[in-house]
Amino acid sequence: MTRGTDRGAIVTLQADYANPDHASALVMLLDAYASDPAGGGQGLSDYARAHLVSGLAARPQAYSVLAFDGEQAVGLVNCIEGFSTFACKPLVNVHDVAVLASHRGRGIAEQMLREAERIALERGAIKLTLEVLSGNHSAIRLYERIGFAGYQLDPAMGSAVFLQKWL
Secondary structure: OOOEEEEOOEEEEEOOOOOHHHHHHHHHHHHHHHHOHHHOOOOOOHHHHHHHHHHHHOOOOEEEEEEEEOOEEEEEEEEEEEEEOOOOEEEEEEEEEEEOHHHOOOOHHHHHHHHHHHHHHHOOOOOEEEOOOOOOHHHHHHHHHOOOOOOOOOHHHOOOOOOOOOO
């Protein structure tokens, strides 16, 4: 088992993509998140279910943190390492934060994010980044409480805006 943290009955650890239990937990949790309105309200495609873990495992810059309540997987954070050109050092984008509805409000997301941060520091990263929907007020409160803030270089230029273009 990869090193992690234990808070009461909740254990967080870095996922081992080669571990079948971790792999199935990762797919189940991401599918539950995708099915939730905060995740788009539509479960993962058959393709994503079949290729998610191997796709992450093929990318050395990716890592995931899982949370377990006993034997039950209850939370997931997926992270992808990027690169800060200004600092010339790694950064880590927190790509997914998911906790099963039955376990929300128990500090599990915070616990997983602390583990994700620990791993990022081990990798030499200088910062964590994430995006969150503006209507997800409870997530925004959590992120701000643990130190995330809006991004800007010069206040006169305003804050960063997250955009996307489908290819």
